[in-house]
Amino acid sequence: MLEIRNLHARIGETEILKGVDLVIPDGQVHAVMGPNGAGKSTLAYVLAGREGYEVTAGEALFNGQDILAMDPEDRAAAGIFLAFQYPVELPGVGNANFLRTALNAIRKKRGEEELDAVAFLKLARAAAKQLAIKEDFLKRNVNVGFSGGEKKRNEMLQMALLRPGLAILDETDSGLDIDALRIVAEGVNALRDGKFSALVITHYQRLLDHIVPDVVHVLANGRIVRSGPAALARELEASGYAGLEAA
Amino acid sequence: MSTTTETAIQELADRKYKYGFTTDIPMEAFPRGLSADIVRLISAKKGEPDWLLAWRLKAYEAWLRMEEPHWARIQHPPIDYQSLYYYAAPAKPAPKSLDEVDPELLKTYEKLGIPLNERAALAGVAVDAVFDSVSVATTFRETLAKAGVIFCPISEAVREHPELVRAYLGSVVPAGDNYFAALNSAVFSDGSFVFVPKGVRCPMELSTYFRINARNTGQFEHTLIIAEEGASVSYLEGCTAPMRDENQLHAAVVELVALDEAKIKYSTVQNWYPGDAEGRGGIYNFVTKRGACRGRNSKISWTQVETGSAITWKYPSCILQGEGSVGEFYSVAVTNHHQQADTGTKMIHIGRNTTSTIVSKGISAGRSNNTYRGLVKILPGAAGARNFTQCDSLLIGNECGAHTVPYIESRNASAKVEHEATTSKIAEDQLFYCRSRGLSEEDAVGLIVNGFCREVLKELPMEFAVEAQKLLAVSLEGSVG
Ligand SMILES: Nc1ncnc2c1ncn2[C@@H]1O[C@H](COP(=O)(O)OP(=O)(O)OP(=O)(O)O)[C@@H](O)[C@H]1O
Ligand SMILES: [Mg+2]
Numbered sequence: 001m002l003e004i005r006n007l008h009a010r011i012g013e014t015e016i017l018k019g020v021d022l023v024i025p026d027g028q029v030h031a032v033m034g035p036n037g038a039g040k041s042t043l044a045y046v047l048a049g050r051e052g053y054e055v056t057a058g059e060a061l062f063n064g065q066d067i068l069a070m071d072p073e074d075r076a077a078a079g080i081f082l083a084f085q086y087p088v089e090l091p092g093v094g095n096a097n098f099l100r101t102a103l104n105a106i107r108k109k110r111g112e113e114e115l116d117a118v119a120f121l122k123l124a125r126a127a128a129k130q131l132a133i134k135e136d137f138l139k140r141n142v143n144v145g146f147s148g149g150e151k152k153r154n155e156m157l158q159m160a161l162l163r164p165g166l167a168i169l170d171e172t173d174s175g176l177d178i179d180a181l182r183i184v185a186e187g188v189n190a191l192r193d194g195k196f197s198a199l200v201i202t203h204y205q206r207l208l209d210h211i212v213p214d215v216v217h218v219l220a221n222g223r224i225v226r227s228g229p230a231a232l233a234r235e236l237e238a239s240g241y242a243g244l245e246a247a
Numbered sequence: 248m249s250t251t252t253e254t255a256i257q258e259l260a261d262r263k264y265k266y267g268f269t270t271d272i273p274m275e276a277f278p279r280g281l282s283a284d285i286v287r288l289i290s291a292k293k294g295e296p297d298w299l300l301a302w303r304l305k306a307y308e309a310w311l312r313m314e315e316p317h318w319a320r321i322q323h324p325p326i327d328y329q330s331l332y333y334y335a336a337p338a339k340p341a342p343k344s345l346d347e348v349d350p351e352l353l354k355t356y357e358k359l360g361i362p363l364n365e366r367a368a369l370a371g372v373a374v375d376a377v378f379d380s381v382s383v384a385t386t387f388r389e390t391l392a393k394a395g396v397i398f399c400p401i402s403e404a405v406r407e408h409p410e411l412v413r414a415y416l417g418s419v420v421p422a423g424d425n426y427f428a429a430l431n432s433a434v435f436s437d438g439s440f441v442f443v444p445k446g447v448r449c450p451m452e453l454s455t456y457f458r459i460n461a462r463n464t465g466q467f468e469h470t471l472i473i474a475e476e477g478a479s480v481s482y483l484e485g486c487t488a489p490m491r492d493e494n495q496l497h498a499a500v501v502e503l504v505a506l507d508e509a510k511i512k513y514s515t516v517q518n519w520y521p522g523d524a525e526g527r528g529g530i531y532n533f534v535t536k537r538g539a540c541r542g543r544n545s546k547i548s549w550t551q552v553e554t555g556s557a558i559t560w561k562y563p564s565c566i567l568q569g570e571g572s573v574g575e576f577y578s579v580a581v582t583n584h585h586q587q588a589d590t591g592t593k594m595i596h597i598g599r600n601t602t603s604t605i606v607s608k609g610i611s612a613g614r615s616n617n618t619y620r621g622l623v624k625i626l627p628g629a630a631g632a633r634n635f636t637q638c639d640s641l642l643i644g645n646e647c648g649a650h651t652v653p654y655i656e657s658r659n660a661s662a663k664v665e666h667e668a669t670t671s672k673i674a675e676d677q678l679f680y681c682r683s684r685g686l687s688e689e690d691a692v693g694l695i696v697n698g699f700c701r702e703v704l705k706e707l708p709m710e711f712a713v714e715a716q717k718l719l720a721v722s723l724e725g726s727v728g
Contacts, residue, residue: 048679048683049682050679050683052675071682071688072679072682073683073685073686073687075683076682076683076685081683084680088674088677088679088680089677090677090680091701092697092699092700092701092702093694093697098681101694102681102685105684105685162684162685
């Protein structure tokens with residue numbers, strides 16, 4: 001369970017999050033929508049522990065643990081995964097090597113046995129196949145020269161392997177073709193097991209056709225200004241965000 | 248400070264430089280200081296022929312007339328050459344076979360990860376183990392001898408193959424080449440000798456493992472590798488030393504000779520003790536390495552991963568004399584804390600259609616200084632010569648320095664010389680990306696740095712690439728956060 005209460009955060013002198021309240025019970029998927037610059041990515045980064053974001057008030061608990069006090073790697077080990085809006089390139093770092101290093105780092109922190117190269121490749125190939133990802137993906141350097149959509153698929157591959165308890169998807173659907181969209185949704189749905197939860201940041205209803213959210217929130221000007229059932233997303237697509245920010 | 252904290256700190260330091268132990272065995276050393284008499288003593292100890300003693304003495308005379316060079320971007324207090332020991336060796340007489348090697352020495356190399364027992368050894372790698380001033384063991388000699396390859400301590404080669412040594416010694420790096428080469432030529436006590444005859448591909452990787460153990464002792468090895476027509480060989484050297492507060496001098500000379508169609512691949516993983524975080528102690532590494540591509544289409548390839556030493560001063564070079572000959576230099580130099588590295592290469596194009604490639608990756612962290620210094624020289628006869636140079640620097644933190652000093656002298660209009668250089672920092676978003684996937688900050692740095700060095704690391708023989716990767720990560724410990 002993710003519990004965010006009265007979360008305030010700033011970048012430098014500018015306050016971006018101005019009191020976010022959001023609770024995602026186990027097993028639920030919540031969508032966060034909202035205008036450009038509202039603070040959606042900021043919320044995602046603060047939850048994942050990026051430097052440069054100063055939390056000035058409020059709290060965020062995951063399964064009762066104060067995650068704001070933890071290093072990013074410890075949050076990852078606790079089960080938080082962020083699929084980046086703009087995945088980062090790592091020149092010279094092989095994708096398979098990166099994935100295995102990450103997986104083993106997390107397994108080690110959780111007191112599980114590390115995987116050898118053979119066992120890992122078996123797992124990675126299976127996951128890649130599920131996501132209709134070409135195998136040469138594993139051999140290439142992390143995100144280097146990947147198309148926009150390929151980068152997003154690569155994020156999903158990482159998620160599938162790391163099996164988080166909470167996935168934060170920051171506009172993972174942007175730049176995806178229709179098939180990829182369905183595959184990403186299947187990737188998320190495959191993890192839904194009654195315990196896994198997700199915070200899905202998106203601008204479009206079409207993703208939510210495939211990943212049906214339990215709750216839809218609107219984040220505007222650093223606050224959740226409206227929450228409602230899945231139908232809210234459709235409503236927003238028709239009416240836009242006008243008038244919501246003042247609420 | 249409580250003793251528990253002290254042990255904790257000691258443990259941490261030991262973990263960072265895990266080769267910092269000393270070996271306790273009876274040693275024999277000559278008196279401190281350098282003189283013509285010491286040179287004579289070394290030569291006599293080795294039972295050398297007169298021509299070699301004369302060569303040493305000439306080098307010594309030359310050294311006396313020379314001055315320590317100061318053009319590199321390095322700083323150090325004056326070195327007192329008279330306070331050093333120029334010869335130190337295990338007191339027991341040299342073992343005749345592996346079975347006779349002192350068990351303490353076997354244990355030392357075992358601890359360093361270099362088992363000298365042939366059954367336990369890395370498959371396909373023959374090792375010459377040099378301990379302070381002498382070679383203590385060479386493995387797989389019989390296997391190599393069957394192929395016609397000579398791989399032995401140079402002191403033994405002087406006795407067993409004097410005509411070969413005499414023909415090639417000093418033919419690439421003359422005794423009076425530079426201050427440190429002259430010093431080495433006067434007092435060198437061992438090193439490896441490799442001879443691969445015409446048409447032979449050496450059946451194993453050859454490697455020399457250099458270990459400085461004794462206090463206040465300089466290590467001066469002289470390595471000579473000859474590949475005759477159509478021969479090929481891959482050679483690797485590794486180096487470590489105990490952790491000591493004083494600086495120790497290592498001034499080696501390496502000479503390579505490649506005849507027609509011959510190929511020599513020379514790889515170095517240099518991990519001499521770098522000194523502590525405050526810059527106390529560490530090895531002064533002043534090394535002259537040069538290869539002569541004498542024959543047509545010959546090739547010499549230098550790959551170096553330099554992580555250790557307080558100071559590194561080293562420019563493995565190629566003299567591209569034979570038509571169509573190829574020179575390569577792939578380098579990773581890492582400096583952390585107060586380390587200083589001034590390293591690079593010289594590619595001298597003499598023959599027609601000679602080509603050279605230089606890929607240098609400099610990584611600086613802490614308060615260290617890292618300089619690439621390179622010369623590409625195209626002589627008038629080198630029609631069609633080509634060079635490609637790429638120098639990338641990676642900075643970690645704000646207190647370190649990276650410098651690139653490329654010299655290009657082209658005296659042939661048909662030559663093509665290309666130079667690319669970049670300087671970057673480890674980006675915050677890269678670190679965060681890795682950490683959000685569960686990697687610790689140090690592992691993230693290690694991964695990114697290894698990626699940055701990929702083009703060089705892939706040139707290393709497989710067996711050593713993994714070791715080198717680990718080494719990179721370890722040498723940058725404590726550089727972030
Ligand atoms: N490093 C930064 N320095 C200053 N301002 C920043 C920085 N990063 C983000 N901001 C500002 O914070 C605000 C929120 O940005 P954020 O990226 O969270 O928006 P978003 O809701 O994800 O928008 P989008 O829908 O366009 O992705 C924006 O006004 C942005 O300009
Ligand atoms: Mg965003």
